Amino acid sequence: MHSKLTKAKVDTVGKPNATGEYEKKPLGEKSRESALLELRDFAGDEFLEDFKKWYTEEDWSWLMNELDRMKRVGK
Secondary structure: OOOOOOOOOOOOOOOEOOOOOEOOOOOOHHHHHHHHHHHHOOOOOHHHHHHHHHOOHHHHHHHHHHHHHHHHHOO
16 A cells, blocks of 8 residues: 655745744735735834844835835825
């Protein structure tokens, strides 16, 4: 009797790598929009910066700019 092994890609975003630091992967357009929707609830909270460790510098900058823009237009 043979068993079939399935290989699945494991997403390692947010999991510590061998050095104990978090692996950051750039977000795609849909992922950025999803992250923006999630972070929107925390806009203005003092612990918003705690989420920065999960994102690349470019993605974090985009997210913060979008949150700021949303705040200015009242969304």
